[in-house]
Amino acid sequence: MVLTALARLEPPLDPDAPEARRWVVEELADPEYRAAEPTLFDLAAQAVRDWIASLFSGATGLPVPTLALIAVLVVAGLIGLGLLVFGLPRLRRRSPGSVPLFDDGDLRDAATLRRAAERAAASGDWALAIEERFRALVRGLVERELVRVHPGTTAHGMARAASQPFPGHGAALERAADAFDGVRYLGRAGDARTHAEVAALDAELETARAAAATGAAVGADA
Numbered sequence: 001m002v003l004t005a006l007a008r009l010e011p012p013l014d015p016d017a018p019e020a021r022r023w024v025v026e027e028l029a030d031p032e033y034r035a036a037e038p039t040l041f042d043l044a045a046q047a048v049r050d051w052i053a054s055l056f057s058g059a060t061g062l063p064v065p066t067l068a069l070i071a072v073l074v075v076a077g078l079i080g081l082g083l084l085v086f087g088l089p090r091l092r093r094r095s096p097g098s099v100p101l102f103d104d105g106d107l108r109d110a111a112t113l114r115r116a117a118e119r120a121a122a123s124g125d126w127a128l129a130i131e132e133r134f135r136a137l138v139r140g141l142v143e144r145e146l147v148r149v150h151p152g153t154t155a156h157g158m159a160r161a162a163s164q165p166f167p168g169h170g171a172a173l174e175r176a177a178d179a180f181d182g183v184r185y186l187g188r189a190g191d192a193r194t195h196a197e198v199a200a201l202d203a204e205l206e207t208a209r210a211a212a213a214t215g216a217a218v219g220a221d222a
Contacts, residue, residue, distance in 0.1 A: 099142060099149045101135055110140040110206075117199070126190035127183035130198055134180040137202040138162075146210055155180045165210035172201050 100106055108116070113136035120129035138158050141147045147161045155177035163170035176198045182188040 101138055101142075101149060102153065102155070106135060108135075108139070110136050110143055113139055114202070117195075121192075121195055121199075126192060126195050127188065129195045130179050130183050130190045133195060133198045133202055134176055137176065137198065137205060140202065140206055141165075144210075162205075166205060166208060167211055169201065169205065169208075172197075176201055 113132050117129045117132035117136060120126075120132055134155065138147075138149070141158075141162055142149055146165045147158065149158070156174065159170075159173035159177040162173050166173070179190070179194050179198055183190045
């Protein structure tokens with residue numbers, strides 16, 4: 001340290017002002033001084049202790065630990081009163097219907113999608129009818145919590161996931177996914193027969209019982 005170095009110098013010591021300031025700065029920069037400085041945690045803890053003590057500044061004769069215990073009990077009582085008045089906070093769970101399908105922001109429920117598919121079929125728009133009906137099929141399974149939709153989930157990823165609770169429909173689910181991809185991404189026109197197959201599969205799965213009720217939905221991968 002600077003002071004140790006100074007002790008080895010021969011007196012008298014008569015530094016000029018700049019030299020004296022330099023010695024002081026070097027001394028205060030020593031790690032021993034830095035280690036002695038209070039940390040942010042120390043400052044925060046002291047502030048809390050001071051606040052608790054200020055709450056009971058008029059309470060004479062009580063030791064600080066007792067005052068701290070009283071403060072904790074007061075805070076706990078206020079929290080309990082708040083719970084009685086306002087009730088327990090509810091955990092906001094995202095409902096199955098609020099999960100977009102296939103990364104395009106579609107939040108419609110299964111019933112709405114089925115009606116949209118029927119309108120498209122009635123007007124002869126088979127491509128839209130197939131797309132909407134497959135969406136209805138997927139949304140119905142999500143609403144029943146048999147499968148989950150993740151970001152990036154594809155039609156075939158959903159078909160593979162849905163084949164776990166419905167193993168007997170695996171091939172039909174893959175064909176429906178092919179039909180969806182064809183009209184949505186490949187520009188195919190679709191036809192009444194393909195729409196009827198997807199609609200029949202949706203109606204069958206809507207009332208079918210899952211093969212194994214595991215209590216946890218199956219995640220659909222891409």
